[in-house]
Amino acid sequence: MELQTALLDVLSLETLLTILLCGVFGLFVGSIPGLTATMAVALIVPVTFYLSDISAIAAIVTLTAVCIFSGDIPTTLLRIPGTPSSAAYVDDAYALRQQGRYADALSTSLMFSVTGGLFGTLILFLCAPQLAVLARQFGTYEYFWLYALGLSCAAIVSGDSRLKGAIALLVGILFSLVGLSEVHSEPRFAFGSEELISGVHFIPALIGLFGVSEVLRGLWASGGKDAVTTYSDLLNVQQEGFSFAQQISHWLSRISRRPWQTLRSCSLGTLIGMIPGAGADIAAWMSYTFSKRSSSTPEEYGKGSEDGLADASAANNSSLAGAWIPALVLGIPGDSVTAILIGVLMMKNINPGPDIFTQPEQVTLIYGIYISFIVANLFLIPLGYVGIRASGFILKVPQRVLLPVILLFCIVGSYAISSSLFDVAVMLFFGLLGFFLERYRYPLGPVVLGLLLGADLEASFVQNLTKDRSLLAFFSRPLAAVLGIACLFIWLTPALSAALRKKPTVLEE
Amino acid sequence: MNMRTLFVWSLLFSSLLMGCERQEAFPNRPITLVCPWSPGGGTDQVSRQMAYFLEAELGTPCTVINATGGQGVTGHRRGMMARPDGYTIAVITFELNTLHHQSLTTLTYEDMIPLISVNEDAAAIWVPADSPWQTLDDLVADIKANPGSLTASGTATGGAWHLAFAGWLQSAGLETTAVKWIPKGGADPSVQELMSGGIDLVCCSLPEAKQYYDRGELRALGVMAEETVPGFEDIKTMREQNFDWVLVGWRGFAVPPGTPQDRVDVLRTAMQKIVSGEVVIDDKSFPKFMDQRGFNNRWRTSDDFHEFLARNDQSLGKLLNSDAFASLAEGAVGPYDFPMLLGLLLSGLVIAQVVISRRIQTPAITDQESLETSTQSENVSSSIINVLFGLGMVLLYILLAETVGFLVLTAGLLVMFLWKLGTKLTSAAVITIILVPLVYYLFAVILRVPLPRGWWGV
Numbered sequence: 016m017e018l019q020t021a022l023l024d025v026l027s028l029e030t031l032l033t034i035l036l037c038g039v040f041g042l043f044v045g046s047i048p049g050l051t052a053t054m055a056v057a058l059i060v061p062v063t064f065y066l067s068d069i070s071a072i073a074a075i076v077t078l079t080a081v082c083i084f085s086g087d088i089p090t091t092l093l094r095i096p097g098t099p100s101s102a103a104y105v106d107d108a109y110a111l112r113q114q115g116r117y118a119d120a121l122s123t124s125l126m127f128s129v130t131g132g133l134f135g136t137l138i139l140f141l142c143a144p145q146l147a148v149l150a151r152q153f154g155t156y157e158y159f160w161l162y163a164l165g166l167s168c169a170a171i172v173s174g175d176s177r178l179k180g181a182i183a184l185l186v187g188i189l190f191s192l193v194g195l196s197e198v199h200s201e202p203r204f205a206f207g208s209e210e211l212i213s214g215v216h217f218i219p220a221l222i223g224l225f226g227v228s229e230v231l232r233g234l235w236a237s238g239g240k241d242a243v244t245t246y247s248d249l250l251n252v253q254q255e256g257f258s259f260a261q262q263i264s265h266w267l268s269r270i271s272r273r274p275w276q277t278l279r280s281c282s283l284g285t286l287i288g289m290i291p292g293a294g295a296d297i298a299a300w301m302s303y304t305f306s307k308r309s310s311s312t313p314e315e316y317g318k319g320s321e322d323g324l325a326d327a328s329a330a331n332n333s334s335l336a337g338a339w340i341p342a343l344v345l346g347i348p349g350d351s352v353t354a355i356l357i358g359v360l361m362m363k364n365i366n367p368g369p370d371i372f373t374q375p376e377q378v379t380l381i382y383g384i385y386i387s388f389i390v391a392n393l394f395l396i397p398l399g400y401v402g403i404r405a406s407g408f409i410l411k412v413p414q415r416v417l418l419p420v421i422l423l424f425c426i427v428g429s430y431a432i433s434s435s436l437f438d439v440a441v442m443l444f445f446g447l448l449g450f451f452l453e454r455y456r457y458p459l460g461p462v463v464l465g466l467l468l469g470a471d472l473e474a475s476f477v478q479n480l481t482k483d484r485s486l487l488a489f490f491s492r493p494l495a496a497v498l499g500i501a502c503l504f505i506w507l508t509p510a511l512s513a514a515l516r517k518k519p520t521v522l523e524e
Numbered sequence: 525m526n527m528r529t530l531f532v533w534s535l536l537f538s539s540l541l542m543g544c545e546r547q548e549a550f551p552n553r554p555i556t557l558v559c560p561w562s563p564g565g566g567t568d569q570v571s572r573q574m575a576y577f578l579e580a581e582l583g584t585p586c587t588v589i590n591a592t593g594g595q596g597v598t599g600h601r602r603g604m605m606a607r608p609d610g611y612t613i614a615v616i617t618f619e620l621n622t623l624h625h626q627s628l629t630t631l632t633y634e635d636m637i638p639l640i641s642v643n644e645d646a647a648a649i650w651v652p653a654d655s656p657w658q659t660l661d662d663l664v665a666d667i668k669a670n671p672g673s674l675t676a677s678g679t680a681t682g683g684a685w686h687l688a689f690a691g692w693l694q695s696a697g698l699e700t701t702a703v704k705w706i707p708k709g710g711a712d713p714s715v716q717e718l719m720s721g722g723i724d725l726v727c728c729s730l731p732e733a734k735q736y737y738d739r740g741e742l743r744a745l746g747v748m749a750e751e752t753v754p755g756f757e758d759i760k761t762m763r764e765q766n767f768d769w770v771l772v773g774w775r776g777f778a779v780p781p782g783t784p785q786d787r788v789d790v791l792r793t794a795m796q797k798i799v800s801g802e803v804v805i806d807d808k809s810f811p812k813f814m815d816q817r818g819f820n821n822r823w824r825t826s827d828d829f830h831e832f833l834a835r836n837d838q839s840l841g842k843l844l845n846s847d848a849f850a851s852l853a854e855g856a857v858g859p860y861d862f863p864m865l866l867g868l869l870l871s872g873l874v875i876a877q878v879v880i881s882r883r884i885q886t887p888a889i890t891d892q893e894s895l896e897t898s899t900q901s902e903n904v905s906s907s908i909i910n911v912l913f914g915l916g917m918v919l920l921y922i923l924l925a926e927t928v929g930f931l932v933l934t935a936g937l938l939v940m941f942l943w944k945l946g947t948k949l950t951s952a953a954v955i956t957i958i959l960v961p962l963v964y965y966l967f968a969v970i971l972r973v974p975l976p977r978g979w980w981g982v
Contacts, residue, residue: 043966044971057563058971061579064808151719151720181873185870185873186870189863189867192866194593195597196680197707197708197709198707198855199707200682203859204863210598212629213591213597214593231914235908235911237945291712351562351563354712357564362816367735368739413947414945419917419938420959422917423934423938431967433602434589434591434602435591435602436976439921439922443919446918447915477855477857480857481675481705484856
C-alpha cells in the first residue's frame with residue numbers, strides 16, 4: 016500500500032519534471048571542472064522549499080548521480096577529471112580516447128555508473144539499518160587505517176613505477192599539510208600569509224594538476240607549428256559508430272563476462288560510501304586497485320583498460336547510495352551532500368534516525384527515496400547518452416581554439432569554489448607542478464589523492480597518539496586491527512616478493 | 525581592421541550599458557554572504573536561510589559562498605577585507621573573538637561594522653545515555669581520581685568548544701589538561717567518535733547534539749547558559765550546579781569598515797525585519813526555521829551587539845592569555861613531527877629513485893609524448909614561448925581581475941591568446957563575443973558564482 020503511494024508520488028508530473036531539470040543541470044555542473052555536486056545541491060536548497068518532500072529528495076538524488084557520471088566526460092575527452100573520483104581512471108579513459116574509442120570509454124563508465132547506482136540502492140533498501148551499525152564502529156583508529164589503505168592503493172596502481180607513485184603520493188600529502196590543521200594550534204608552512212593558513216584548497220589544485228598542465232602540454236606540443244590541428248586530426252583516427260543498442264549489448268556482455276568483479280566493485284563502493292568522511296574517491300581508487308590486482312591482464316591498467324574503468328565507475332556511483340545509509344539511519348552525514356540533505360529533511364519536519372524506518376507515516380517517504388534512486392539512475396542512461404553524443408564535438412574543435420577556452424574554464428572553475436583569486440594562483444602553481452611531474456613521468460593521480468586525504472591521515476594519526484602514545488593501540492580495536500593488518504599486508508607485499516625474487520629491479524614493474 | 529574597430533566599439537558600448545546601472549538605489553547587484561564554515565554545518569544553514577529571506581526582502585539575488593579553512597580565519601578575513609560597498613556581507617561567528625588572541629589573524633571585532641547577531645547557543649557537556657556519570661560532581665570526582673586519563677572532544681585544538689570545556693575545568697578548580705582533548709574537525713565527527721566508544725565525553729552546543737538528545741542517545745550533564753534553555757528544560761545550567769562558568773557561541777553578520785552608512789542601514793533594517801519574523805514567505809519565516817532546527821534565536825543589533833562583542837573579547841582574552849591555556853595549546857604530537865616523518869620517507873624514496881634510474885636507462889620518450897616528438901626537435905624555443913604565454917595569461921588575470929572586472933579582462937585575454945595561437949583576429953573576436961558573455965551568464969546568473977567585479981561592476 017505504502018509502496019503504491021510512494022510509486023505514485025515519484026511518478027507524479029512534478030517529481031519527474033524535477034528529475035529531468037536536475038539531470039540536465041547536473042550534467043552541466045559535473046562536466047565543468049571546479050563545479051561540484053555539493054555546490055549544485057547547495058544551490059537548489061532554496062528551490063526545495065517549494066517542492067514536495069519527495070521531489071526535494073529526488074532532486075538531490077538526481078543531481079549527485081548525474082554529477083558523478085558527467086565528471087567522466089572531461090576526464091575522457093580532455094584528461095581533466097570533473098570530479099576527484101574520476102582521477103583514479105583518468106589515464107585509462109584518456110588512453111581509450113587516444114585510440115579513438117572515447118564513446119566506448121564513456122558508455123562503459125555510464126552503464127557501470129548506473130549499475131553501481133542501482134546496486135547501492137538495493138543495499139540501501141535491503142540492509143541499511145544493519146550496515147549503519149557497522150558505520151558507527153568507526154573511530155579514529157579505524158579512520159587512520161582506512162585513509163592509509165586508500166592512499167596506499169593510489170601509490171600501488173598508478174603508473175609504471177611504484178616508487179614514482181609513492182613519491183608523487185608523499186608530495187601530495189605534504190602539500191595537504193600546509194596551513195592550520197584541525198589538530199594543531201599553529202599554522203605550518205604558511206610563511207606569514209593569512210591566505211595560506213587555510214591551506215591548499217583541493218579543487219583548484221586538482222584543476223591545476225590536470226587541466227592547466229594539459230593546456231601547457233598542448234602549448235608545448237604546438238610550439239613548432241601552427242596549431243590548426245584538432246585532437247582527432249592529431250590522432251588520425253575516426254570515431255566509430257555508436258548507437259544506443261550497441262551500448263546496451265556492450266554492457267550486457269561485459270557484465271556477463273565479469274559478474275563477480277562487478278559485484279565486488281559495487282559492494283566495495285557501497286561499504287566505503289557509508290563510512291562518514293570516506294566517499295566516492297576512496298571507493299574508486301580501492302576498487303581500481305582490487306580490479307588490477309585480480310586481473311589477468313594487469314599490464315593494460317593505466318593504458319586503456321575498460322575493466323578498470325568499469326569497476327571504478329561502478330564503485331564511485333554505488334558509494335553515493337552508501338552515503339545515505341548513515342544519514343537516514345543515524346542522522347550522521349556520510350559526505351557534504353548528505354549534510355545538506357539532512358538540513359533539507361529537517362526543514363520538511365522529517366527527522367532522520369532509526370525511527371524513520373518504523374514510523375508508518377515515514378514509510379511512504381522511505382519507499383519514495385528508493386524509487387527516486389532507481390528512477391534517477393535509469394534516467395541517467397538516456398541523459399548520459401545525449402551528453403556523450405553532444406560532447407563529442409569537442410574533439411573537432413581545433414586545438415588553437417580549445418586550449419584558450421579550456422584555460423578560461425579552469426580559471427573560472429577555480430575561482431568559483433570560494434571566489435578567491437588566491438585559488439587561481441594555487442591552480443597556476445599546481446599546473447606547473449603537474450606539467451613537470453608529467454615530463455619526468457611521475458603519475459598525477461597519487462598527488463591528487465594525497466592532497467585529498469593527507470590532512471585527514473595526519474589528523475587521525477595525531478588523535479590516536481593523543482589518546483595513547485603506544486603504536487600498539489592502533490590495533491587495539493577489532494575493526495582497526497583488521498584494517499591495519501590489511502594495510503600492512505599491502506605495504507609488505509612488494510618487499511616480500513622482492514626478497515623472494517631477489518631482483519633489485521622489482522620496483523620498476 | 526574594420527572588424528577590429530567594430531569589436532573595440534562593441535566592447536566599449538556593452539561596458540557603458542552596464543555602467544549605467546551604477547547610479548541607481550542600493551542594492552541593484554547580487555549580494556554575497558561569505559560564510560567561514562563548510563556547507564551543511566550550522567553556520568552555513570543559518571547563512572543560507574538569511575540569504576533566502578534577504579533576497580526576498582531586498583529584491584536582489586543573495587548568494588552564500590563558503591570560504592573555509594584555517595579554523596575560520598580565511599572566511600572572516602575574506603568577508604571583513606572585501607570591498608566596502610555593501611555587496612559583500614561577512615558571516616561572523618564566536619571565533620572572531622578568539623582567533624586574534626591566538627595570533628592567527630590581526631583582525632578583531634573592531635575591524636568591521638557589526639550589523640546584527642542572530643543566534644546564541646550555549647555549550648553543554650554531553651555523555652552517552654549509559655554513562656555512569658549522573659551529575660557534574662560525579663564527573664569532577666572521576667577526573668580528580670584519574671587525572672589525564674579521560675578523553676573529550678568537540679572541536680579542533682583551541683576551537684570554541686575546547687575553550688568552553690577548558691573554562692569549565694578551571695571553574696571546577698581542575699587543571700585545563702586534566703582531561704585529554706582529542707582535536708576533531710567539528711561537533712558532528714566528535715559526536716560520532718563518542719558513539720563509537722572512542723572518547724568519554726563531548727562538549728558542543730545544544731542544537732549540534734539535539735537529534736541524539738531527542739532520541740535519548742546522549743545526556744547533557746550541564747549547559748553553560750545564563751539560564752535554562754527552552755526546549756532543553758531538564759538540563760541544569762553550570763551556575764545551578766555551583767560552577768561559575770558561562771559560554772555561548774553566537775553567529776552574526778557584519779560589513780567591512782568604510783561601508784556607506786545608508787547602505788549599512790538598509791541591510792540592518794532588512795535583517796532586523798527578518799530575524800523578528802516580519803518577513804514571511806509561504807508561511808515560512810526565519811524564526812520558525814531557527815526553532816525547527818533547535819537554534820536559539822536571541823538576537824542583538826547595533827550598540828547592543830557591539831557591546832556584547834567587546835565583553836566576549838575581554839573574557840575570552842583573559843582565558844586565552846592565561847598560563848593554563850599556553851600549556852593547553854601544546855599537543856601530544858608537535859606540528860612538524862608528521863611532516864618531518866614524511867619528509868624523511870620522501871628523501872629516502874627519491875634517493876632510491878635516483879639510484880635505480882642511474883642503473884636502468886629508461887626510454888626517454890613515451891607513447892604519450894610521441895605527439896610531441898616531431899616538434900620537440902624542431903622548435904623548443906617557440907614551445908617555451910607558448911608555455912610562458914599561457915602562464916602569463918593566468919598571471920595577468922590574477923593581477924587585474926579585481927580592478928578591470930571579469931567581462932572586459934576575460935574578453936581581452938581570450939582574444940589575445942586565440943590570436944597568439946594562430947586564430948584570425950576576426951574569428952577570435954567572434955568566438956570571444958559569443959563565449960565570454962555565455963560563460964558569464966552560466967556562472968554569474970545560473971550558477972550564482974560571484975565573479976570578479978571591476979570598474980564597470982561586472
